[in-house]
Amino acid sequence: MGGTGTVFRAFLKLGLTAFGGPVAHLGYFRTEFVQRRGWLSEADYADLVALCQFLPGPASSQVGFAIGLWRAGWTGALAAWAGFTLPSALLLLAFALLRPVLDGPLADGVVHGLKLVAVAVVAQAVWGMAPSLAPDRQRAGIAVLAAAACLLLAGAGGQMLAIAGGGGLGLALCRTGNAPGAMQMRFNVSRTTGLLCLGGFALLLAGLPMLAALANNQALSLFDGFYRAGALVFGGGHVVLPLLDAETVARGWVDEAGFLAGYGAAQAVPGPLFTFAAYLGAIGQTPPNGAVGAAIALAAIFLPGMLLLVGVLPFWNGLRRRLWGQAALRGVNAAVVGILGAALYDPVFTSAVRGPLDLVLAVAGFVALVNWKLPPWAVVVALAGLGAILARAGL
Incomplete structure (x- = not known):
């Protein structure tokens, strides 16, 4: 099947070069592991992607973890995660550690430019997700209700209500279509191991707040x-933004400006967007922060998705054929659109756009991403540079 070192080198290459977010990452994985290396068939890869999109957590990282597990066992799974994750995590940790020494008007201008990048990127995410996740009247209505819950009930409570409500409304309103066929891949994960992972996931989710x-x-x-942010993210990628805001900014651990600047910087690095957690853990105002805080945050945000993935693997074929599960997932995915739409307004837009010129730059960034198809890192460089120029000009 192939050794752990081979798996690590393959994923390290992707961790250094895979720009563009989770959808692009899945394309890179298909090219590398289906077409070039022949590790998986097209059907196996499609089944694996379907499984990881069904679960909360970072979908592309879960797919990578599963490929590593399939190829080289548990050490291969960890090697795949490390190779794909650590490059961007280390880059964002470096940005967090250097940020305090970057002071003055020019640095403030760069930070403001990065906040405008966040407006463009989140708007692009909402624009791209809405047609596929909320394509009909029922799911569009669920998205609106989810946005209302998040805007009217601030913090994690509104987001949890939106996700739970979306699942319930999906059960009632979205029972359409046929269940997919059985997954062909077989992983060496026993039902006992799966149950232990599912139990560990639930125990940590319920027990950590009390502890x-x-x-x-x-x-x-x-x-x-x-951990809670990683456990509740359906859709991965940019959906983690409002959950992390609720867990860090709303609790006074991180200031809003630093949060959005880091989110903008995260668009310029390859690998999974969940490594934004390393930056947030590093800039926390209360110890542990720095490298220790980054390590804690990084481990915590990825752990629930991986526990769920391993926990569900032995039972997936039975679950995916049940129409109620598909209906609930449709409702949750529609709610995700509303959650991200609410975050686009607050905190992203309200914190970044201070006047007409800011709005023009944010719209220009959005057009560059959506219509001109520029890569996110190019938009990051452009808006951060323009922010520095405008700050120097006193605008």
């Missing part, structure tokens, strides 16, 4: 906040 409160320990609170 953190009883211990009054910031490291535990940090792990709890990022």
Whole structure:
């Protein structure tokens, strides 16, 4: 099948070069592992992508973890995750550590430019997700209700209500279509292992908040906040933004300007967007922060998605053939559009756009991404540079 070192080198190459977000990452994976290396068939890869899109968590990272598990066992799974994740995590940690020494009007201009990048990128995400995830009246209505829940009930509570409500409304309103066929791939994961992982996922999700409160320990609170964000992200990628905002900015761990600047910078690095957590863990105002905080946040945000993936693998063929599961997922995915739409307004737009010129730059960034098809890193460089120029000109 191939060794752990081969898996690590293959994913390290992707971790250094895979720009463009989770959808683009899945395209890179298909090119590398289906077409070039022949590790998986087209049908196996499509089944694996369907599984990971069904689950909460970072879909592209889950697909990579599963390919590593399929190819070289548990060490291969960890090697795949490390190779794909660490390059962008280290780059964002470096940005976090250097940010305090980058002071003055020019640095402020760059940071403001990065905040405008966030407006363009999140608007692009909403624009791209809405036609596929909320294509009919029922799901569009679920998206509107989810946005209302998030805007009227601030913090994690509104987002959890939106996700739960979306699933419930999906069960009632979205029972259409046929169940897909059985998955052909077979992983060496027993039902006992699967149940232990599912139990661990639930135990940590329910128990970490109580443990953190009883211990009054910031490291535990940090792990709890990022674990919860990773556990509730349906759709991966940019959907993590509002959840992380609720777990960091709303709790006073990170200021809004630093949060959005880091999110903008995250668009300029390859690999999974979830590595934004490393930046947030590093800039936290209360220890542990720095490299230790980055490591805690990074481990916590990826752990729930991987526990769920391994937990569901032995049971997936039975689950995916049940229409109720597909209906609930349709509702949750529609709610994701509303959650991200609410985040586009607050905090992204309200924190970044201070006047007409900012709006013009944000719209220009959006057009560059959607119509001109420029890569995100090019838009990052352009808007950060324009932010520095305008700051120097006093605008």
